[in-house]
Amino acid sequence: MKCITLALAATLVSVTAALAHSKAEDTTPADGTTVETVAVIELRFDDPMRVTAIKVTGPDGDLDITRETGLNPVTAFRALPPDVIPAGAYTVDWRGLSADGHPMQGTFGFTVED
Template sequence: MRQMAFALLVLAATSTSVLAHSKPEQTTPANETTVATVKAIEMRFDDPMRVTAITLAGPDGEISIERETGMDAVTEFRALPPADLPNGAYRVDWRGLSSDGHPMQGTFGFTVAE
């Protein structure tokens, strides 16, 4: 009986990790920080994520960014904003598919101030 209880405990512990979805571990710029310049927008995920949409919005509306990592599932996503972002508050919204096929989304923000 003890072996069966232990086996069920191990099964329960491993099944929750299998059900876990990819999530961002780090963003650049970091969420809610103030930076002088932004050379790249980066997200690091704990599992591969296929980022299907990403937008950057600033004080004057949406800003075009260039995807550097394409549409493949990656653990490190990178996009390039225009050369100089003017001072102000910015928000990055993203959507993607985690490695287990579940849709995911997130937002982070930062401020540019020289």
């Protein structure tokens, strides 16, 4: 009986791990922070992620950003904002596909001070 219980527990752990999805572990700028300038927008994931869309919205609308990272799955995605970002609150919305093919999305925000 003990062997069956251990085998069942091992199977459940394996299935749970297989169903896990990549998630954003860290961002630059960090979520909720106030910064003086923004040189890069970066998302770091626990597993490879193919970021398919990213939008940065501020007080004057959407920023024109340049993807530095292509569409290949990565654990660190980078995009470059314009040289000067006006003061105000910004929201970053992203979408992508995790390594297991599931669609993922997330949002974080930061403020650029005067």
